Amino acid sequence: MDAVDRKILALLEAEGRLTVTELAQRVGLSVAPCHRRLRELERTGVIRGYRAVIDPAAIGLGFEVLVAVTMDREDAATIAEFESSLATVPEVRHAERLFGDPDYLVRVATADIAAYQRLRDEKLATLPGVQRLTSTIVMKRVVDEHPFPLPASSHPSPRSTHPTRQTHT
Structure with a gap:
């Protein structure tokens, strides 16, 4: 997971109804690569679904x-x-x-x-x-649906299915 993936996640946590076009504009990608990243985040289970938050x-x-x-x-x-x-x-x-x-x-x-x-x-x-x-x-909710703190690290997610690239010198 890289910085662009983390930005996609942060934007969707804040505004889950963004279109892929809007999302692509905000992360600085064209629609097709943004859509591929989004589908990969869904496929690997990083994004588990979309829902309305009801009072x-x-x-x-x-x-x-x-x-x-x-x-x-x-x-x-x-x-x-x-x-x-x-x-x-x-x-x-x-x-x-x-x-x-x-x-x-x-x-x-x-x-x-x-x-x-x-x-x-x-x-x-x-x-x-x-x-x-x-x-x-419960008297009152103090924190409700707080976004996850997304790590700044570029380490692969534990759910990643991509093999680690190795370079040989």
């Missing part, structure tokens, strides 16, 4: 809770079943598996505290392997 409160889901999940067992089958079951819960916005305690941190969005209590009692607490749920209500 949860505007659609009636402004009550957010961070849920710390402690598992009662961590065998591979239980973990796989828990994770696949959790992925089917529409109110789950993000979920991360952690080292240490708790085992997972899950962000959910609901309409209000009553809706969260139903979600907690009827869905989250019944997921496979759950021992304990600890809920923390």
Whole structure:
């Protein structure tokens, strides 16, 4: 990944609706090479997709809770079943598996505290392997969708599929 690729990423993180023509102009390339770079970033998984960022409160889901999940067992089958079951819960916005305690941190969005209590009692607490749920209500978001700091280094990305060029003297 070089400086042009990093500039493409930074521009798309800030304005995901840029056309390839606009993107090419801003990075100083013609359309065809810019389009090739963009497709390569997508193909290698550096760019995982494009989406609209929706205000949860505007659609009636402004009550957010961070849920710390402690598992009662961590065998591979239980973990796989828990994770696949959790992925089917529409109110789950993000979920991360952690080292240490708790085992997972899950962000959910609901309409209000009553809706969260139903979600907690009827869905989250019944997921496979759950021992304990600890809920923390989000007061406000301080940082939201902050762009990734893109490294200035020209080292290849770990996902790069291009062989390293070697010169022999």
